[in-house]
Amino acid sequence: MRDLRFDNRFVRELPADPEDGRHVRQVHGACYSRVDPTPVRAPKLLAWSREVADLLGLDEADVRDPRFAEVFGGNALMPGMVPYAACYGGHQFGNWAGQLGDGRAITLGETINPQGQRWELQLKGAGPTPYSRRADGRAVLRSSIREFICSEAMHHLGVPTTRALSLVATGEPVIRDMFYDGNARPEPGAIVCRVAPSFIRFGNFEIFASRGEEPLLQQLIDFTIDRDFPELAEAEPDPVQRRLRWFEDVCRRTAVLIAHWMRVGFVHGVMNTDNMSILGLTIDYGPYGWIDNFDPDWTPNTTDAGGRRYRFGHQARIAQWNLWQLANAVYPVIQQVEPLERALAMYGEVFAAEDRRMTQQKLGLATWREGDEDDDASDAARVARLHTLLRAGEVDMTLFFRQLSDLDLAQPSVSHFDTAFYDQARRGDVAAELEAWLKDYAARIAQDGVPGAVRRERMNAVNPLYVPRNYLAQEAIDRAEQGDPSGVSELLEVLRRPYVEQPGRETYAARRPDWARHKAGCSMLSCSS
Structure with a gap:
């Protein structure tokens, strides 16, 4: 070696x-x-x-x-x-x-x-x-x-x-x-x-601010900029302005990260500030989880079951709260409130823009019709209505968006998504409304005038078919604990190409089986390592 x-x-x-x-x-x-x-x-x-x-x-x-x-x-x-x-x-x-x-x-x-x-x-x-x-x-x-x-x-x-x-x-x-x-x-x-x-x-920055160790705090900030953000170190000679540009960049990277989490259905589960990367990376994979049936209130962390602070739909707000704590920590060596507040506001703007862009891609829309959730003709209202129906119908998020690319736009039907429903009774509750939504969606897609093959290719590039669902990981764990670790490599091999259909590996793309709904390791997990 x-x-x-x-x-x-x-x-x-x-x-x-x-x-x-x-x-x-x-x-x-x-x-x-x-x-x-x-x-x-x-x-x-x-x-x-x-x-x-x-x-x-x-x-x-x-x-x-x-x-x-x-x-x-x-x-x-x-x-x-x-x-x-x-x-x-x-x-x-x-x-x-x-x-x-x-x-x-x-x-x-x-x-x-x-x-x-x-x-x-x-x-x-x-x-x-x-x-x-x-x-x-x-x-x-x-x-x-x-x-x-x-x-x-x-x-x-x-x-x-x-x-x-x-x-x-x-x-x-x-x-x-x-x-x-x-x-x-x-x-x-x-x-x-x-x-x-x-x-x-x-x-890393919060600990020194909490103790009043400001020289060390400043040293760590400048070290981080010089080593990990060299483009900022070279572009901005003034040290205070350089630290502000750095904080803005951290806010921007974090916003993009959370938008990606929402795009693929990932729930971190324990978004404490010590689990937030300064580079805007997903870090510390503890009691994370993957959204199976679409539910913005779901958390994979048993420790978080009561308050659901780190639930799927709350992650963008928590990331901003965490950035506020970082702003409080770095303030002693910046001493400027308004630029820090502007950077925090920018986080919200970047997240909203990235989330909209990724949602537009997931739906295969070439354009975005402006408006808000109260404007029935807007794409924001269309997305909000879809999320409501997916939640009420207990629909698998990954399968729905993947299957949406193959929807027959001439005759859109709920039956196209039969394998994405977890509960037939709840399917019946939303079937009529979802079919109406699909017809509206088909009409909306037609307005963009994008060829069907092009739209499918674009949608399949951002809507994965294979994701590391909790139950798939647990199956690999069960085998490994019995002395057969090959399931880990087999699962990783599938996940290397999450957007490409892999013949013979259909079981990896199936919705969560009923036996895994409440099984330990397949639904919620603890912070225990």
Whole structure:
């Protein structure tokens, strides 16, 4: 296995925790703590992403080398790796939680690939750190499989995301209480190697602002701009204006990200500020979920079941709330309220524009008829009515939009969508109204004058056929826990081409089966890892 080239700017340019060791502590005046992964009993490679390996300059021979599992299972280091856990805080479910930090993630280093790109390599589940609080720093196989699969699936869907290089079994049990109900049990452990240009998140800035450590806050902001937003560093000589342009860019990236989530039906499940990437990437795949039947109020997180703060239809508002917290955090080194407020307002404008653009694409509209939801002739009203009918009829979101591209516009019929309904009684409740909507839609499409083949091609390019539904991931998990990890690679292979029909793989495109409606892991999940 070849070695990678490392250039660890984060640890080289930012202050470190003066204390050594894994013992839990409050870390002040530092951006990170040096800590090595804790070795495991029997690291074994279960799955890997050839695309991410290629990004790093690795090939299959490198990955199949026994040393690969040793390194990415936490038992060995490559020359140049300088492992650390980052210090950060965060708002969790709307409340300030104080210091959090990398409690079970350890960054190995920043590698520079043959194309000169910087990639941070991070092991999730690699053992305790000073930020582990009362936890063991480990991760179980089920959550590791879900993170590995979804990280790569999101990339192939065209959604900004962190990536995943590998999934390594540890050969050691991890004790977890999946639903926090007193039924803890041993589960197989695993480690995911996550890959991103940066894992800095909103909480990295919040912790220093909360402690009044303004010089360190300013240092981290300027470092982040210089390393991760170099185009801003070069274009704006004034430091305050450069920080403002940076905050605007973070708002813009976040708005685009959330619009993509809504486009494909993804629900993050735990949008705490410590789970928000400064680069506008999907980060920290915990109790996420995929919308099966269209329901804006659905959350996949059992911890969020009461308040539903992080429900599907609320994600855009929560992202803006999180950006407000970031604005509060960076204000001490900017000292200008109005530009920050303008950037926050811009977030809403960008999200609205991106959401409209993506919805227009999903519906195959060449133009957008302006108006609001109260104007029956407007496309906004048309979309609002559709969402109401999809929810009332318990219609599968992914299947409906995919099948819409093949609708016979000369004779639009609800029967075209029979496989997308979860409940026949509810189908009957909405059938007449939905058929009326489809006729109106067909007339609207005709006004654009776009050839049918062109419209179908455009719609199928943005409406996926294959998404990592919870039950599909759970089936792969069940097989892996019985000693057969091949289901992970099989599922990933399908998800590599989410927009292309794959003959023989129809089961991967089916709606959620009835047995999965309430099965653990197939409906709601906890934050347990």
